Amino acid sequence: MKKKMEVQEPSCHRLQESLLSSSSGYSNYRGVLNWCVVMLVLSNARLFLENLLKYGILVDPIQVVALFVKDPYNMPAVCLVIGVWSNLKNTVVLLLQGCFSEHFGLLVHSINLSVILCFPVAVVLMVKSVTPVGGAVALGVYTILFLKLYSYKDVNKWCREMCYAKARSLSRSISCPSVSWSEGRGVGSQVTYPGNLTCRDLYYFVFAPTLCYELNFPRSPKIRKSFLLRRLCEMVSSWMVPIIQSSMKPLEDMDLSRMVELRTHSAVPNHLLWLIFFYTFFHSAMNFVAELLQFGDREFYRDWWNSETVPYFWQNWNIPVHKWCLRHFYKPMLKRGVSKWAGQSAVFLASAFFHEYLVSVPLKMLRPWAFLGMMAQLPLAWFVACFLRGNYGNAAVWISLIIGQPFAVLMYVHDYYVLQHREESAGVGPD
Amino acid sequence: MKKKMEVQEPSCHRLQESLLSSSSGYSNYRGVLNWCVVMLVLSNARLFLENLLKYGILVDPIQVVALFVKDPYNMPAVCLVIGVWSNLKNTVVLLLQGCFSEHFGLLVHSINLSVILCFPVAVVLMVKSVTPVGGAVALGVYTILFLKLYSYKDVNKWCREMCYAKARSLSRSISCPSVSWSEGRGVGSQVTYPGNLTCRDLYYFVFAPTLCYELNFPRSPKIRKSFLLRRLCEMVSSWMVPIIQSSMKPLEDMDLSRMVELRTHSAVPNHLLWLIFFYTFFHSAMNFVAELLQFGDREFYRDWWNSETVPYFWQNWNIPVHKWCLRHFYKPMLKRGVSKWAGQSAVFLASAFFHEYLVSVPLKMLRPWAFLGMMAQLPLAWFVACFLRGNYGNAAVWISLIIGQPFAVLMYVHDYYVLQHREESAGVGPD
Secondary structure (H helix, E strand, O other), X not given: OHHHHHHOOOOOOOOEOOOOOHHHOOOEOHHHHHHHHHHHHHHHHHHHHHHHHHHOOOOOHHHHHHHHXXXXXXXXXXXXXXXXXXXXXXXXXXHHHXXXXXXXXXXXXXXXXXXXXXXXXXXXXXXXXXXXXXHHHHHHHHHHHHHHHHHHHHHHXXXXXXXXXXXXXXXXXXXXXXXXXXXXXXXXXXXXXXXXXXXXXXXXXXXXXXXXXOOOOOEOOOOOHHHHHHHHHHHHHHHHHHHHHXXXXXXXXXXXXXXXXXXXXXXXOHHHHHHHHHHHHHHHHHHHHHHHOOEOEOOOOOOHHHOOOHHHHHHHOOHHHHHHHHXXXXXXXXXXXXXXXXXXXXXXXXXXXXXXXXXXXXXXXXXXXXXXXXXHHHHHHHHHHHHOOHHHHHHHHHHHHHHHHHHXXXXXXXXXXXXXXXXXXXXXXXX | OHHHHHOOOOXXXXXXXXXXXXXXXXXXXXXXXXXXXXXXXXXXXXXXXXXXXXXXXXXXXXXXXXHHHHHHHHOHHHHHHHHHHHHHHHHHHHHHHOOOOHHHHHHHHXXXXXXXXXXXXXXXXXXXXXXXXXXXXXXXXXXXXXXXXXXXXXXXXXXXHHHHHHHHHHOOOOOXXXXXXXXXXXXXXXXXXHHHOOHHHHHHHHHOOOOOOOOOOXXXXXXXXXXXXXXXXXXXXXXXXXXXXXXXXXXXXOOHHHHHHHHXXXXXXXHHHHHHHHHHHXXXXXXXXXXXXXXXXXXXOOOHHHOOOHHHHHHHOOHHHHHHHHHHHHHHHHHOOOOHHHHHHHHHHHHHHHHHHHHHHHHOOXXXXXXXXXXXXXXXXXXXXXXXXXXXXXXXXHHHHHHHHHHHHHHHHHHXXXXXXXXXXXXXXXX
16 A cells, blocks of 8 residues: 555645635735735835925924924914923822822812813813814823823722732831832832832833833843834834825925824825824824833734624724723723723723823814714624624725714815805904 | 832833734734725725716626626637647557657656647747737646646656666566556545546646645535635636726726736836735635635735745745645756755746746747846845845835836836837838
8 A cells, every 4th residue: 555655646736715815814925015015015106106206305303393493482272292291290299299188089089080071171161272182182182191190099099908908918117108118119120109209200100111010020131222213213104205296385284283284184194194193193203202211012003903703893993092992991891890881981081081181172173973973883883793704794894984084084174175165254363 | 028019019010022013923813904905895885986976887797797708819829829739648648558659758757748849839920810928828838737747747757767766676577567557546535646647637637726645635515605706806806906996998898918907007106016926826825726626726926915035935925836846846956966066057948938938939029128027036045145134125125126027027118119110100100
């Protein structure tokens, strides 16, 4: 029998599926991602060359820098962002005094947090000269600060509770607060509860690319300069290209918010713009900041591009917010005996509220489109989960992103222009 | 020490890289591929709708079928393809007689193979009415047949050699040919040498999506109807969409080759067209045929999209040809004592020859562009291998595909139109 097999020539085929068949289980498409980037760069390069041949080199690097430096003083939104500092100082003073009772401290903190949410809204709505883009950025910064300080308060409360519990269980008189602050912060060692209550620690957390406070963040061993440079180039090019592209002329009399508006009206479709925003903000910018601060946890997003269900997408595209919701909103509710279903609905509603907050207030018009957009996810999620599997589910999620998102944006843009036109024709516009 | 750790809240961050960073080692981007497909379909759908609103529904399915059925009789190229059968019959007769000596058989086979290569060239060059597309398809079919029969001859020769060797080593008188043919072809068992010399076996090999002959191909257990249907839909849509897209009118007076020409001149860039061709031919069509024939080995391409060097791309985008070159050209040369370097050059030159053969002859003009395009791969490969790694290498391969390929095609198109125009102005054109 063995000899008989030898007569046959060595086989050069074997039973296997094509890689692109979904049944092959193959999924390494890094090259396809590179293809997308190359296509994006090449199509931009063509436009860039066309403009260069048409107008010549009109971009003066000094002018560009001057534009960024000169502009802030004209914008109330930027002043609002700087105003964040005063609020931070409030918090620091609150903490460092450390002589409040638990209940009084909670009250003061709650007042502080509500001020953070309400103060920018009042400013944006009352000051006429705040542009939508400036307003959105300012509100975004205040929202991030709100989430961060909420987490800071929560974690420190947990630490105090653990300290008391530990003191009780040890039944000794060494209570945590008696450990001196300098003792808590050893060189290279872990920081323990009261040792973390320093200005330095709070400022690090405020700048770190995360919303969840922790006493000892994982730190990367060193700052890689080439990594930093690459992320910086990505950020700069993602801003410069559309400006150069759309037209070379209006650079002199252009401010930051007009540049953003120009970007949104450029030929790049809304969906591509969102993808570029995602990459620039969640990959380039956050990694850049993290590298500078030697912040170790770079998980700012997971593989949402493979999501086969709608919830998977929402849980994985924005990890800092998702982590915050889970840790400071959903889990505490579950601990208090709220049912899973009610907890999920509450998270969903809070998310819808913040989407509305970040869109309606800067545009100075209350419209239900962002909220409805969020609500439309529910039947979509149900449909995808029931009827679609694998690649078809993934395609459905992509289609909802490609079609659904621009639709909501379009509704706002439409309403905004109608409103502006009405104001102008009523004589409220340019004097 | 243990108690001290308990004071800290459970950590919610850990040291990790972002997924999109190349250092993370993550590579599952199946979703990005789906995104590309969705974008392609959506952008086509928009054009389709625009045309539908402009012209209404002009496509009559019966008309389309009639177009395909009616057309062949007008085309000499199709007659050429049908002519393949006569040649196949030659081979079968040659084999089944089985009474030639080894040397005489080789001679007859060589003559037959050279006829396969030269006959269509003569027809295409002499018959005026062969269009470039028809000529290229006919030459392609003849080339495939050439490679298949070469492999068939080689494998059977190896089998005979092994039979003799076995007979000698066993020093018994049971020589292989004495095993009756019917005995060799057991139900469900492996076929051994002389048992494979049947018409049925040869025809199966000719239609099977591979160029390498084997006595016992791996077979898939059953024909999956849904798989077959999906591949068929992909093939049909990849042909229908550009026709509907480009314009709805000229369907009545259009033949197959004009449809292909229309396709190449449509708005879809050359590179996208190549990608669609790759998918339609190497995935949809080959898998369709393989599923019909229950042919088990579906490896028609490997992961060339991830290739970081130029040779990796050439070795992985077209597996049937790569396998054939390795098995019937490169390895036999090595066995005869040719150096590795000389062998690789020979494969490269043969490949360049066939590229030229498939392009120059149908266009009826001998131009060095395809050959030069192949030659330009050498310095490119050297440059990529020396200076670029990882994603940068991959991007370089993509750029060479996106820019290099259309450039070569453009040179031919340019020369073709110049030639046609000269002929027309000289009065050779329309009478």
